[in-house]
Amino acid sequence: MAELIVSIQAYCKILLHAVKHPNCAVNGVLLAEDNKSKDRKVLKFVDCVPLFHLTLSLSPMLEAALLQIDAYCKSRGYIIAGYYQANENLRDKELNNVAKTIGRRIQENCANSYIFMVDNERLFPDAVSEMYRIYSPREASWKEEEKLETVTEETLRVASMLLSSQTFREVDVVDFDYHFNDITRDWRNLPINDLLQKCT
């Protein structure tokens, strides 16, 4: 079982995306360094790209988004190796069919991929543990990986600070829904990357 590392950038962007749309389900993909020649045992997620907050389950926009992200990844030596989803209801942390279907799609491209289901109830400033549950592919379904620590104390500190200082309200998280409505908006969210750099 590989060791997973989730960078501050990836973790905080997921957080910001989820809290930006408290009344909707949100999803996105996680990008990892493509480890073909390196150590296969560690999978490092360096960034994430928020996808949608309107309808998560329709194919065409998902395919268009993945096409773009894939081309981007190839130019940077990354690979789409993860998928995150936060459900609409506060108490719903179930790995639903949408997540499973999209997870499978990603797995076709990258065998060593994971699903991160966000637990909405853990999205508050004093949380001491990670906000998601991780699932890895097992035959026909997905199995929860327990006792995996993927983030550092530093990451949790920054996340907590973003929530408690209300910074998240001023930050603009551009996902593919916004991009398709106005293509000048950049889904790489570089301003957020800069902000996070400053926090560390």
Added chain:
Amino acid sequence: QTVVSLWEDVLMSERNKLGDELWTVYEQVCIAALDCQRIDISETCIELLKSKFPNSLRVKRLLGMKYEAEERFHKAGDLYDDIIKEDETNMFARKRKVAILKAQNKTLEAIEELNKYLKQFMTDFEAWMELCDLYLAVQDYTKAAFCMEELIMSNPHNHLYHQKFAEIKYTMGDPDNMAIARTYFAQAIKLNPNSVRSLYGCFLASSNLAASSNRKDKQSNIKYAAWAAQQLKEKYTTVQPEDLTNQTRVLESIERVLESLTEKTSN
């Protein structure tokens, strides 16, 4: 959130100056407070409104929403049933009942309840959209498509309805539905030539149709895909700054799909 902070900081002390508007303000603050889980503020507002308008159904519904926020769904449901008994045409209470079921993740029951509502209030477009989304949540694409058809029939010029219908048909996957998807994406483009989603949709649908073998209209599909790709490329190059397009490699991704199509035809 802004409403609640404005209320607390400013308006609460200056209430007397608002005159008759006061009551509408209370109602709005109450709803905003519920959104932010400030049950304390909402309770105050409800009490005040109740004393002014003792038998009002409008106040009753605010009370119902407060129960919903506190997750006392049974109490909320009973209250809404009372409202419906008193006023059978009350759309709000019926819709809140659907919302309660949705909040409890009882999607199938929510669908049933919403269907009942729509039999009586067939022209409520918001409700049809909500029903469509509920069907999508349970992956019943056929029924979701039906909801969109109702919406298209009532508003044939709304490109968003055509687009969503096309997306649902595309998701269903098989060639016939894919062809329908392509048609509706094309219609959406006709209604709104700037819609990037429809252009992508048309591009992907045509590519899919062209890629699947044994179709007589392979050549025309390749042409459609090429046309849509051209439109997309123009949009990206005219609107986005050049380095952004280069960095996100968006044009290359479109090119790759086109290339794979033409390769297949030459094989």
